[in-house]
Amino acid sequence: MQKAKILIIDDNKSVLSALEILLQFEYESVEAISNPNQISSYPKLEEFDIVLLDMNFSAGVNTGNEGLFWLKEIKKKAPSTSVIMMTAYGAIDLAVTAVKQGASDFILKPWKNEKLLLTIKSAIELRKSKKEVQQLKSSEKNLKQVINQDKNLIVGNSKALHDVLNLVRKVAKTDVNVLITGENGTGKELIARELHRASTRQNEVFIGVDMGSISETLFESELFGHTKGSFTDAKEDRAGKFEAANSGTLFLDEMGNLSLQTQAKLLSAIQNRSIVRVGSNKNIPVDIRLVCATNCNLPEMVANGIFREDLLYRINTIHIEVPSLRERENDVIVLAEFFLDKFSNKYGKPQLRMNQSAQEKLLNYRWPGNVRELQHTMERAVILSDGNVLKPEDFLLTPSNNNMPDNSLATLDEMEKQMVKNALQKHDGNYSAAAEQLGVSRQTLYNKLKKWGMS
Structure with a gap:
């Protein structure tokens, strides 16, 4: 006996009796009514x-x-319930019309029991499939909302930041590839998320990938996916990041850390807008909005032969340069107040505030780690604070960072190298601790040291 509820509606009582006798041994619940006027008030019709x-x-x-x-009327009250029409031989055209208007199928009178049971079984399977699809769509929608929820805000009112956001709004509605550059900690991912949020793909997923943390051996599997058995640990088919981002936005961060070999593989996928899983020869088309980011000087890397010029052209249709915190006028204090409010509430110190001297100290610091460094500084100060007022001495700023070369006299690469040296010195060569301070993965730190010959 199958677990299903069936309702029979027919004014011919002999038909009702015959169907009840036939179906009561096949299905868990069978009910019958002879007057269709009962449909409007029939209890729990949607459960059939x-x-x-x-x-x-x-x-x-x-x-x-x-x-x-x-x-x-039935479809109004119970849109997911499958309705099978019963009709005489001469009314097949009407039955076809009924199917077009929402019926699942039709049965001819007089019926053959085997044919009727098969028709009902098919309709039940169809209903189950529809319910599963609806549940999957609902789960997918909820998952996308969770993934895309605004966990971070872009805070600030400087002209430099407003200029960037104006460019983002202009570009967002298009599907052109965007390259975001800027120093470490300036908020390149936040700008990428803002591009996604303002785009026509805002209700789809935003998938971010730290390219510097992916080893070369796993590059294709991570980005393009793999089939079961394609290598030792491939125990099942798996979609890569390109497929996962289909219909949405794919954000590739740390683009300057790719080897020439992986650059070639990435270029092919971007050009063709299709991928091939490891272990397969089937092309899978992907519909993505591509946003890339780096703190490296890619044109200089092209000139040095360590970055492909054709890849740079592919990812650089629109270039957005995120300003450093030093270029954002008084956004330091705006951001500091924002983080102070956030962390004082988080750590149960809602009365906490900064005095004027503390603000001046923050304004006079060069912030080589930009917004990320400011965030960590404010969190540390809140955690270690004893009173209700943060003073200059509550902010533990690394003195060596304040002696960084002037931005006009040093390249981003040189400044980044100095930051890494300072972090490693501070943590006595502990790579994990240095990477955490810098806000990058341990693998990314290794890659940078290898690039500079410092490993």
Whole structure:
């Protein structure tokens, strides 16, 4: 006996009896009514899996209009319930019309029991499939909302930041590839998320990938996916980041850390907008908005032969340079107040504030780690604070960082190298601790040291 609820609606009591006798041994619950006017008030109609509905109820009337009317009423009350129409041989055209208007199928009178049972079984399977699809769509929608929820805000009112956001708004509605550059900690991912949020893909997923943390051996598997058995640990088919981002935005961070070999593989996927999983030869088309980011000087890397010029052209249709915190006028204090409010509430110190001297110290510091460094500084100060007022001495700023070369006299690469040296010195060569301070993965730190010959 199958677990399903069936409702039979027919004004011919002999038909009702015959169907009840046949179906009561096949299905868990079978109910019958002879008057279709009961449909409007029938309790829990939406709980029925199948409704068997006659097409004619009034004596001498064979137009089928009554059946079509009650079909619409049932679908209003129970849109997911499958309705099977019952009709005589001469009304097949009407039955076809009913299917077009939402019926799952139709049964001819007199029926053959085997054919009727098979039709009902198929309709039940169809209903189950529809429910599963609806549940998957609902789960997918909820998952996308969780993934895309605004966990971070872009805070600041400087002209430099407003200029960037104006450019973002202009570009967002298009699908052109965007390259975001800027120093470490300036908020390149936040700008990428803002591009996604303002785009026509805002209700789809935003997938971020730290390219510097992916080893060369796993590059293709991570980005393009793999098939079961394609290598030792491939125990099942798996979609890569390109497929996961289909219909949404794919954000590739740390683009300057790619080897020439992986650059070639990435270029092919970007050009063709299709990927091939490891272990397969099937092309899978992908529809993505591509946003890349780096703190490296890619044109200089092209000149030095360590970055492909054709890849740079592909990812650089629009270039957005995120300003350093030094270029954002008084956004330091705006951001500091924002982080102070956030962390004082988080750590149960809602009365905490900064005095004027503390603000001046923050303004006079060069912030080589930019917004990320400011965030960590404010969190540390809140955690270690004893009173209700933060003073200059509560902010533990690395003195060596304040002696960084002037931005006009040093390249981003040189400044980044100095930051890494300072972090390693501070943590006595502990790579994990230095990477955490810098806000990058341990693998990314290794890659940078290898690039500079410092490993």
